Amino acid sequence: MIKFYPYLSLPKMKRIYIIFLFLTAHQAFAQHEGLSYYVDGENLRRAGQYDKAITEFNKAIQREPANYKYLYSKAVSEFQTRKIDAALNSVSSVLKLKEDFVSGYLLIAKIYQSKNEIDRALYYYDQAFKYETDVDKKAGYKLLVMRKLTEKGNYKEAYEKVKEAKHIAPHHKDVLFYYAKLSNILGNYVDAKNTMLELETQIKSLKIEDNAKYYFELGLAHYKLDEFDKSREAWAKANIPPYIEKIAKFGPRYFCNLALAYYKFYENDLSKQHVAQAIKVQKDFPMAHVLLAQLSKRNSNHTTTISHYEAALKNEKVVNKKLTFYYKIADLHLESNDFEGCLKSVSEILKIRADDPQALILKANALYKMNNFKEAVDLIQAVMKLRMDESARTDFSFLLGLCGKKMNDNKLAKEGFVFALRSSLRDAAELELREMREVAELEKASENE
Numbered sequence: 001m002i003k004f005y006p007y008l009s010l011p012k013m014k015r016i017y018i019i020f021l022f023l024t025a026h027q028a029f030a031q032h033e034g035l036s037y038y039v040d041g042e043n044l045r046r047a048g049q050y051d052k053a054i055t056e057f058n059k060a061i062q063r064e065p066a067n068y069k070y071l072y073s074k075a076v077s078e079f080q081t082r083k084i085d086a087a088l089n090s091v092s093s094v095l096k097l098k099e100d101f102v103s104g105y106l107l108i109a110k111i112y113q114s115k116n117e118i119d120r121a122l123y124y125y126d127q128a129f130k131y132e133t134d135v136d137k138k139a140g141y142k143l144l145v146m147r148k149l150t151e152k153g154n155y156k157e158a159y160e161k162v163k164e165a166k167h168i169a170p171h172h173k174d175v176l177f178y179y180a181k182l183s184n185i186l187g188n189y190v191d192a193k194n195t196m197l198e199l200e201t202q203i204k205s206l207k208i209e210d211n212a213k214y215y216f217e218l219g220l221a222h223y224k225l226d227e228f229d230k231s232r233e234a235w236a237k238a239n240i241p242p243y244i245e246k247i248a249k250f251g252p253r254y255f256c257n258l259a260l261a262y263y264k265f266y267e268n269d270l271s272k273q274h275v276a277q278a279i280k281v282q283k284d285f286p287m288a289h290v291l292l293a294q295l296s297k298r299n300s301n302h303t304t305t306i307s308h309y310e311a312a313l314k315n316e317k318v319v320n321k322k323l324t325f326y327y328k329i330a331d332l333h334l335e336s337n338d339f340e341g342c343l344k345s346v347s348e349i350l351k352i353r354a355d356d357p358q359a360l361i362l363k364a365n366a367l368y369k370m371n372n373f374k375e376a377v378d379l380i381q382a383v384m385k386l387r388m389d390e391s392a393r394t395d396f397s398f399l400l401g402l403c404g405k406k407m408n409d410n411k412l413a414k415e416g417f418v419f420a421l422r423s424s425l426r427d428a429a430e431l432e433l434r435e436m437r438e439v440a441e442l443e444k445a446s447e448n449e
Contacts, residue, residue, distance in 0.1 A: 034060030038070050041077075050077040068097040072104060079111055087111055100131040118148055129164075139169040146178060155185050173202055180217045184224070193221035212238040216246065223250055228281055252278040252285040254427060259291050261428035265399055266334055266369055268298045302332040306341075323349060323356070330362045334369070342366040357383070357392040364399055373403045377412070394423035401432060410436060 041056030057074035064070060075090035088111055094104045109124035122145050129141040142165035149158035159182040165175045176199045183192035196218035203211040219234035235247045248254055255278035262270040272295055278288040309325045309332075316322050326349045333341035343366050349359035360383050367376035380400045384393065401416025413436060420429035 034063035034067060034070060037063070038067075038073065041070075041073060045073065045077050045080075050081045053077045054081075066097060068094045068101060068104075071097070072101070072107070075104075075107060079107065079114075084111060084115065102128050102132050102137075105131070118152065122148055135169055136172070139165045139172050139175050143174060143178060146182075150182070155182060158182055159186055171202075173199065177214060177217070180214075180221070184217055184220050187224075189221045189224040192217060193225065196221060208237065208240055212240050212243050216243045219247070220250075226280075249427075250281070252282040252288060254278075255281070256285070256287045256291060257424075257427045258431060259288075261398070261425045263291065263294065264395070264425075265402060266298070266365055267402075268295060271295060298335050299337060300335065302336050306332050319352060323352060327358060327362070330359070334362065334365060337369070339366040339370045355386055357386075357388045361392065361395050361399070364396065368399060368403055368406075371406070373407050377403050377407075390423070394420050394425055398423075398425050398429060401429070405432065405436075 037056045037060035041053045041060060044050075044053035044056060054074055054077045057070055057077065060070040061067070061074065071090050071094045075087045075094060078084075078087035078090055088108065091104050091108045091111070094101060095108070098104070105124045105128035109121045109128065112118075112121035112124065125141050125145045129138050129145075132138045132141065142161050146158045146161040146165070149155075149161060159179075162175060162178045162182055165172065166179050169175050176195050180192040180195040180199070183189070183195065196214060199214060200218070203214045215234045215238040219231040219238065222228070222231035222234055231250070235243075238247065255274045259271045259274035259278065262268075262274065271291070275288050275291045275295065278285055279292075282288075306329055309329045313322060313325050313329075316325065326345050330342045330345035330349070333339070333345060342362060346359045346363045346366070349356055350363075353359070360379065364376050364379050364383070367373075367379065377400065380396050380403070383396055384400075397416045397419035399416070401413045401420065404410070404413030404416055414433065417429040417432045417436075420426065421433075423429075
């Protein structure tokens with residue numbers, strides 16, 4: 001019996017061509033034999049069945065161990081099930097297979113961020129920036145790194161990151177905003193102003209709720225450059241919360257509030273400093289000039305005035321009137337820096353009314369100005385146990401904070417100033433607490449150098 005073999009009957013070249021097609025088809029099949037498992041895994045992952053998805057991805061990887069996409073999907077599923085170490089191993093393998101895989105760098109950055117290893121996370125966001133081709137996305141990675149550095153208080157590093165973003169995306173609205181904001185923080189006010197003016201064409205047509213943050217930074221730059229009229233003009237376009245409250249801290253009334261607080265505790269130099277700033281911001285602000293008039297009486301010789309009150313005391317029989325004269329005499333002694341005279345007058349008041357809050361605050365002020373901080377603190381802490389109105393209690397608390405500050409006792413200072421936050425002394429208390437934080441940060445930085 002004769003058998004017929006069609007393949008063998010073909011010419012040699014055609015036989016070679018058929019072999020080539022067969023081998024190519026077999027190779028293509030072999031290269032994608034994990035695809036079906038990968039597709040199943042992706043469907044399971046999207047359905048939230050991460051463990052089952054990982055099983056399918058492992059099958060795909062067994063068949064195609066060099067396919068970085070399979071490894072990446074496995075890493076994503078492992079991260080979603082909080083298998084952190086496994087996810088790190090998987091994504092590290094991905095990046096060995098494909099060094100320029102941006103999604104891999106973003107994933108490993110998120111993993112380290114979840115571990116609170118922020119520095120390592122930032123490194124991988126920078127790597128994503130290195131290989132990204134989309135300009136907006138590149139800028140976004142730099143902005144993300146910048147925000148994290150800003151949260152840590154690393155303003156100089158954050159500035160360098162946004163500066164890199166500005167180099168590649170010079171007209172990007174968010175990039176320009178943060179460049180200006182960080183320039184303001186670092187004292188580069190001219191750069192901040194020019195950047196915001198450059199950006200103004202993009203933002204001036206926006207609604208106030210959308211452009212307020214931009215005009216706030218522009219106003220701040222003008223303010224720091226002593227361009228107060230221009231700062232008011234810019235801030236008028238940011239007149240919504242929370243910027244209203246922020247802007248108020250640069251106005252003459254704010255500085256007068258600070259001046260009044262320090263005036264109350266005979267910190268005359270500090271009071272004058274804040275009044276001077278109020279007048280610098282607005283020359284004709286009435287409250288500032290009234291304060292200057294009151295400050296002009298401080299450190300003066302009030303001997304004649306005191307002698308008249310003392311003469312009035314000799315023949316005064318009404319107790320409340322006698323107390324009023326003693327208050328005025330004690331205050332005049334304080335204004336004259338005659339602290340012993342103040343204490344003497346206060347002692348006369350306390351003979352009449354032992355727990356008189358007005359006399360006790362005068363005494364505490366005199367002890368504070370004499371640098372007898374420990375004695376002043378003991379007095380204040382004893383007085384705070386007495387019943388008194390909130391206004392008087394606040395005064396004692398703020399003075400306690402001032403004593404703690406002079407004694408380098410941050411705990412005591414904080415206790416006093418925090419209580420005063422609930423009062424008319426709030427602005428000064430906030431300022432003191434803010435300065436305490438900044439000093440602590442500076443001390444910590446110097447220790448690490």
